[in-house]
Amino acid sequence: MEIDGEDITLEEELDDKDDDNDNGDQLQNPKLRSDSNSDSDSDSDDESQQIEELRILEIELSSNPSNYDSHVQYIKLLRKMGEIDKLKQAREAMNNVFPLSSDMWRDWAKDEASISGPEGFTGVEKIYDRGVFDYLSVSLWCDYLNYIQEHDPSVRECSPDGISKARNLFERALTAAGQFELAVLHTIDENDIKAKELQVQRIRNIFHRQLSVPLVNLRSTLVAYKAWEVEQGTDLDAKSSEVDGISSHLASAYQKAMEAYNARAQHEEQISMQNLSDTEKFRNFMNYLKFEKSVGDPARVQVLYERAMVDFPISSDLWLDYTRYLDRTLKVGNVLRDVYSRATKNCPWIGELWVLYMLSLERGRAPEKEISSVFEKSLQCTLSTIEEYLDLFLTRVHGLRRRIICGAEVNDVLDYSLIRETFQHASDYLSPHLKNTDGLLRLYAYWARLEMNLGKDLVAARGVWESLLKISGSTMEAWQGFIAMETESGHIREARSIYKRCYSKRFAGTGSEDICHSWLRFEEEFGTLEDFDHAMQKVTPRLEELKLYRIQQETKASTDQSEISGKRIAREKRKGGSTATDEESSAKRQKNTAQTQKKGYEDKDQLQKHEVNDAQETKIDLEKTDSAPEKQMKGSDAVRTKGYTDQCTLFISNIHFKANSEDIRKFFSDVGGGLAYVDFVDDEHLTSAITKNKQMLFGKRLSIARSDPKQSRRDGRRVPRDQGRLCVPSITLFGSISTTASC
Missing domain, CATH: 3.30.70.330 (RRM (RNA recognition motif) domain)
Structure with missing residues (x-):
């Protein structure tokens, strides 16, 4: 088996994993832990601290099940404390929301195997099978295959059923397939020539497949193949890395594989470099993907996407790019379903992924129960914007409409009431957040149109518009939409009555004038002369009123702008001009103050109040002014008049x-x-x-x-x-x- 450029056996791989696991965290035995803790106060303190941490994490997860880090910490703590039952529940709870890493799956399988023993083989096998689904992990595949070979009796005994089962697994994990078939060869009876020849040909085909794929150290694989052929009696130079002696077909495939590897060697080196930032590594992956797409091999592109996902599992851009590529090229229902399931688990906050997921299920003719389940899950997620929730609801309605019209459902009976329920759910969910927005208008207009055309219920359609007017009656577009529906369906009188209800309302911008002119055009096109005259009689005073209001607003805006400009100029003058001189008379300053105060008060009462104060103060100033000449004659040391x-x-x-x-x-x-x-x-x-x-x-x-x-x-x-x-x-x-x- 060839992994990362080195030929190793499954036994060596297993030994390495066992060594690593011996040095890692082990699932603690609760009884042993309890005995040791009784001998140490510090251990008791640690246990109390762990219990408190456990309680805090449980509270956090109960309030926020989408907290990835809390799930990881909770599982690690339970594993450390040896809480077996809680640990299993915690892992299941996390996997319901997120995919687990390969290390977490490996720990889970190992813990389950150590607890249950041989009788728990089926449970451990299921854990491994679920684990290889979440991410592409060669090491986890190796663990899976080694476990099957060691603990599955049918495989260990090389029974026909066991060989078939193992062969199917190895076909899913080609990196281990070669070693397995060699092991099977040694179990075949030497006298069974036909069976032995069949197995030899099977191994030869696997070698041929490996030599036709661009892999690291492909030359060493060729040498190993030639040595194996020599063992089978073929006359070849076993030590030569050239294609001499092999079939022309295999030689051609090998040369193409080498050329393909050389074309990709630089990209492989770039994504394997150490000490790269995530940004640089991500850019290298995207460049590699661009190259593979230009070559045009969908299988290689898909594998490269999976490799990138191991390093960037929560990159929404990468998941979106991956799913869009599969939708365009692969279009295989089961594969797409699996990828979208993992994408929405890794990035549940991306509304577009949920939308694409539902569309993919619809293309694959998934049952209504599955599509409905995905839709309900999407509504439980915390998305970035309220518009993303609107897209989810609309996507759901679009799908229901298409399937009802096509009548393609065999096992599911779809009724229009399901669309009505979805619209009502959307209205309850979105209306508080989308009031007076185009998004809410779009939702209700679509709802009313389907009530008319698909539900064949005019009363229900009118009810939809009336509901919208209660929420967004201040928007002209809502009234126009209602009028348009009545007009298109030929209900002229009902459309006219709506105009009568809304022509006097105040709308944003020029909406008030626009609705008046719209009514006049409506009567010109659909009404009698009397209807037109009546509309003219109604809207003319309204238009005059609006015109006067616009003039007042423009005048006020102009005045306000002039005042602002005047104040700005005055401030600039005060900053740049000279200050008042000390010789300015007190009487002059008092006069200016009085004039300013009189000018500033519009209310007569306020003016009269200030006149009282001013009269008293002016009296004092006049007394000072009258005595000023006399004081000047007496000299500068004269005593000032008392205030x-x-x-x-x-x-x-x-x-x-x-x-x-x-x-x-x-x-x-x-x-x-x-x-x-x-x-x-x-x-x-x-x-x-x-x-x-x-x-x-x-x-x-x-x-x-x-x-x-x-x-x-x-x-x-x-x-x-x-x-x-x-x-x-x-x-x-x-x-x-x-x-x-x-x-």
């Missing part, structure tokens, strides 16, 4: 229209006087005035509170709005009274 602080000021609101300054003065005659803002000479009189809060004046309850001069000047005094606020001139009794304007 006005409002410390003894009241604020009064809710004043009756009939009240005047004299009435206010009389109201406060026993404690002081004033109107609106009342200034008292001291805090004692102010406190007494506050006690009159909520008392009646001309049938109106007054609100009296201490003035707060620390409130933000920008926001103004927070004067409660009331239409009974009275404007009276400033008067003074024990202080000054400032007034507000009436609202």
